[in-house]
Amino acid sequence: MSEIRARRLVCLTGFMGSGKSTTARLLASQLGCPNIDLDRRITEAAGLSIPEIFARKGEAEFRRLETTQLARIVAEASESQRPRIVSLGGGTIAQPQNLALLRENGATLIWLRCSIEELLRRCAQITDRPLFRDEPSFRRLYEERLPTYELADYHVDSRTEPARVVEQIIALGIFPGVVV
Ligand code: S3P
Numbered sequence: 001m002s003e004i005r006a007r008r009l010v011c012l013t014g015f016m017g018s019g020k021s022t023t024a025r026l027l028a029s030q031l032g033c034p035n036i037d038l039d040r041r042i043t044e045a046a047g048l049s050i051p052e053i054f055a056r057k058g059e060a061e062f063r064r065l066e067t068t069q070l071a072r073i074v075a076e077a078s079e080s081q082r083p084r085i086v087s088l089g090g091g092t093i094a095q096p097q098n099l100a101l102l103r104e105n106g107a108t109l110i111w112l113r114c115s116i117e118e119l120l121r122r123c124a125q126i127t128d129r130p131l132f133r134d135e136p137s138f139r140r141l142y143e144e145r146l147p148t149y150e151l152a153d154y155h156v157d158s159r160t161e162p163a164r165v166v167e168q169i170i171a172l173g174i175f176p177g178v179v180v
Contacts, residue, residue, distance in 0.1 A: 014112035024087035111152035
């Protein structure tokens, strides 16, 4: 697989609050390539917000929608040679079939790593995350997910502001022709 092919899908992963959507948006605009937000695709397809999907249909249905939309994104990317920057949901790669789909299609996974204290601080104010119920369950889920995030190809420190996170991603040297 050529370098360009291998970078058609660059996916940001990480726990809730790690800054995936903001970082992906900034990175894509800096690189001049399309940005796709998986959570946004899910809400558009369902015609419901994420909390509404969880409340009315349950997490299992949310995960089904997530896998369907991820498969669409992967299919779209296979028709283009331009890299796409995708922000995944915090639980996307914790579903083995999603991780397998991304791997099979040569996606590059970047983990926005952040301490649990900082994630708690960021998420405490936000009410649109159905899986942020209380601190103990948030910590438990984080611990459960860590081994999956560690499978990402690249790990980037996201305790800092998004512009600095973008700099670190560009400094990885994975975008041909883009210099730091
Ligand atoms: C989830 C994270 C959310 C969203 C949904 C489930 C998770 O995305 O996909 O609430 O399982 O961690 P963010 O990580 O963008 O908040």
